[in-house]
Amino acid sequence: MKNLFVLFTKNQPFIYKVFLFVISTFLIIYLLPKGGQFKYNFQKGKPWQYENLYAPFSFTIKKDAETIKKEEENSIANVIPYFEYNSEKATQSRVDFSDLLDNVYVDSLYSTSKSETKRIGLSILNEVYTNGVINEIYPYAPDKIVYLTKGNGIEEIAYSQLFKEINLKNKINAEISKTASKDINPLLQKLLGRTLVSNVDFNSNLTQKAIDSEVKAINPNRGIIEKGGRIIAKGEVVEGDKFQILNSLKSEYQSQVWSESNLLWLLIGYSLLVSLVFLMLFLFLKKYRPEIYENNNKVTFIFFNVFLMVLLTTFVVKLDAKYVYVVPLCILPLILKAFFDPRLGLFVHVLTILLLGFVVPNSFEYMFLQIIAGIVTILTVSELYKRANLFISVGQITLIYIIGYFAFFLIQEGNIQSLEAETFGYFILCGLATLFAHPLIYFYEKIFGLVSDVSLLELSDTNSKLLKELSNKAPGTFHHSLNVANLAEAAANEIGANAMLIRVGALYHDIGKMLNPTFFTENQANSINSHTELDPKESAQIIINHVILGIEIARKYNLPDRVIDFIRTHHGTSLVYYFYKMERDMNGSANLEDFTYPGPIPFSKETAILMMADSVEAASKSLKDPTSSKIDSFVEKIIDNQMEHGQFLNSNITFKDIQVIKKVLKKKLNNIYHLRVEYPE
Template sequence: MKKFLDNLYKNQSLVYKGFLFILTTALVVYLFPKGGKFKYDFHKGKLWQYETLYAPFDFAIHKTDEEIKQNKDEIESNHLDYFKFDVGIRDLVYEGYKERFNSYFTAEDYSESDRKYLRSNGQELLNRIYEKGVVQNTEQYKGDVLVNVVRGNQEQTILYGSLVKINQLDRVITGFLTERKLQAHGERLKSLYFDIIQPNVFFDEALTKMTLERELAKVTTTRGGVDKGKRIIAKGEVVEGEKYTMLYSLQREYQSKLWNENNYNWILLGYIILVGLTLLMLLLFLKKYRPDVFINNNKVTFIFFNVLVMIFLTTTVVKFNSHYVYVVPMCIMPLILKAFFDPRLGLFTHVLTVLILGFIVPNSFEYVFLQTIAGIVTIQTISELHKRANLFISVGQITLVYIIAYFAFYVIHEGNFNNMDWVNFGLFILNGLATLAAFPLIYIYEKLFSLVSDVSLLELSDTNAKLLKELSDKAPGTFHHSLQVANLAEAAANEIGANSMLVRVGALYHDIGKMNNPAYFTENQTTSVNPHNELSAEESARIIIAHVIEGIEMAKKNNIPDRVIDFIRTHHGTSLVYYFYREASNLDENIDKADYQYPGPIPFSKETAILMMADSVEAASKSLKNPTSTMINSFVEKIVSKQIDEGQFLNANITFKEIEQIKKVLKRKLTNIYHLRIEYPE
């Protein structure tokens, strides 16, 4: 048991990766839609490349989305609006007529017989007006439009034109008076009617909506069926028309029948194997080609997290409406991974994620092709992300590639572009706009996963940053030395294809520990008084060596990223403080060499190795008196060769060829610094 626990402790990093692998696989499979995968891959407009297919069972033919939409459009266009007839308002108008008639036609002005005659005619006119009903004038309805009018529990279909509109009352009243030869009494009758008549037919929006929804719900999603054994499509035939509809219907029926209790476990096992294999390829790639990333659990977690987020977003959109699948900004992932790692890792992870999504998206071949091409374009176009304009330019190029590739697929499928849905191009534009979210996401990921991008490095390289400002105030000589080293190291990194921005920032911060005791370092001594004269060689060496540890502590307090702190740790490696070691050994041959040696570690990347060379060469160059090109060549060779002999670059993954290139750059830059000319033979 103890041995098992010891092995578990020693391999805890691998155990964590195994747990992460299993958890990610389980979550991805859980996100997959609950349905089997149709065993035939077909696309509209392309040839059927399999053997002749016969119906394996009876199934219904599903209508296409266009057919269902057409059915619903027909129902909506033929559906009649509903109006409610309010009997109570009509009765109130009749009561008002009886009450106000005598006030308009008084006994002083009219005889009893005339009043009786006018009252009966006026009543008849009211009956004629309210026979169909009075409605507020509505311009959206024409006179020949049929509408349903509901009176109590009765429903009647009439022409909208048969209803009396409020703005037509004058014409209706005038026509009736002319018919009955009552024009002489027209003014008083009109005043009476305009005073009492009110609309009593109103549009019933709730009833109209309810009846329309009831009719739409009756629309079936199938039409007819296919009997078992019937030929669906022969080998070599084009997948189009009714053949495409039958294949689409068979696919839906097959998937719904496949995913049942009997097959559930087997299908689930198949998904687990395929997803597991894909994620395993990602782990193996990291182990073989990116060992520095593989050993860092934080970075592996970050990569798997991005894969999971992309799959979650895509599956969510597919479940909601697969038509919007291209709105998901898949290119954010290679863009972010390139910002934190390298292009090859970003593209490899992107392609594997797209392959997994091929199981769940419609038209999987088209989707995989489009997203792979877009990922390649992302990797090739995105550079120097800290320059904001570059992101906008790259997103524009990615969107353009999406549109061009989608247009090509549509032409292949349909044979023309007459009926192309241009809304789809809007989806790609939305995709591009969503991809711009990569910039704030990079900042969020930096904080969550303690990673460093070029954007952060650019901020750290600002000489007005807190630590660098403090360094320039307290140790101006060291600050100037750091600037010189940064220029040398950046040029060398560019020469061999290393991360020049990272090297520059590392160089700017590598000596911040000297701020605690600036006077003990020669570059900051402005007088002839040297404080080391009052100390023993061992004490002086201890102060010099301490600037590494103090620099690390200072950087951590100020939240400087670990990748930058690595340069502080390694810029002297395990070398000796040679001046004080030689001074002490002249006095006593039995001194402990470890007391004069930096604690290390030695450089473990190309970037940290470059800084060690640039730092040593720049510092030593200050001791040259009347330097010449020959002298510079000689002392650069001597310093770098000594570092190689001491084994300082054994862990740095740097080749002799690259070291030679770095030496050439250092020689050239120093020659330029000292404004030397090439020495010609006499």
């Protein structure tokens, strides 16, 4: 049991990767469609590239979406709407008219009698309430047949037979013109206008049921292909009926009911394919990004983002496949580039698209557009911490989407007449969603403890609390750090290293000195040296301890590990030679371990550059009457000595890079120490 525990502990990182591999594969398979994959890839407007295709089984030809949409529109237009008649309102209207007339009629004002006036008014009401009164205008033709429900009965009438309230004035005028009672027109207009109410309402419930019934009755099929019948011949262009028949066969093939044995084989096939994708990702990390491969937190971060994009795309496809291009897939390479590097970002992006090929419709078109967009993202998005760069890049990505989709549409349709501008709107929404990368990067930094260029820019602010404290307590060290930052940044730019990261690392690499600033010569304001009263071994320990103290301060201020790496490695395992020689001269011998920095040695280009720049800048202060030849000589000497002692063995830096760095450092130091004209007093 103990041996098993030791074995588990020793191989814990590898076991975790195996677990991550298995769980990621399982989750992706769960999201993939559970149906057969059609083995032929075809596009509208392109020739059939396979041998003659015969129907493997009998299947129905599906109508295309546009045809079904038109049939639905025709069915809806032909549906007979329902209106509901309220007899109580009609009766009440007559009663109200009679009562109101009795109250306001004055014999001396009108030549027409009260009874005649009532007869005319009730006659009008009876006529308009025969089929009912409506107060809304509906978009139906006058001769449109409608159903009018009265109690338990239904009448079929023309829409024009329903009386509209706005026609009351004309109705009264027409009735009055048939008699000699024109003097009561104003009275009737007033009384009927107050008592006439609509008693017919549109019955949306019954009408909608009728619409649903008609739409449901639409046959989605328009024919049948018998088993063995030829569907398409080799070289034929896939268009019109051929395209629709192939789509029908594909749909029928993918929607077949799978038996348990078929489903098992399907899952085995998916497992192998998804496993291959994730295996390629692991192999890429192990071979080309070993520092990421060894960090399970970073590996988890990458797998999480792949799964998130597959999950989001699958959800959108199930909701409505036409919105698939709204998913901002380019966020994936953008974020991975921000935290790692462009090559890894593009590689993971392509692998993710391969997985999505099982999910999305028109997989070739989708994969082509997304890969091109991913390449554009990698090529255009630079210096993400500059907000304008992200907006410009998102515009370029959106433009590429639109151009690519437009090109595919021309190939498939051969014209632009049926082009829908709505689709371009989806690409614009996708571009806007890509802008969400900034807050997402901040979220990932907090959750996974990673650091991006945006955070590095914030850390490079010399007005930050920690750097302010360094400049106040150890001004000489702060000035030294600024000079090292400038030298290292210039060298990093020349060899293609991360200049922003190395600048931040240089600014913080000596923060451990601010606890004992006077023990470091750059902070000694006078000729008094604090080391004169100390033993060489004690002095060496104080000098060495600034690395340990720097790490402690960095952790206290929550500096990222990538920055702390510069503090740990900027002296590597080098020797504090001054005090080592002093100890040896005093006692005849000295223990190397007492005067050696604990390391580790630099393990990246950036940390190696900082070691060179730090050593060269510090040593340059001891040069008397610096000339170009002196500067060149001492730069060569210092860096060659570091190489001889194996300080760069783990830093993945080439001899060519080192030569370029030497050249940059020489040039920069020559500019700093160039001869100046002596001004007259």
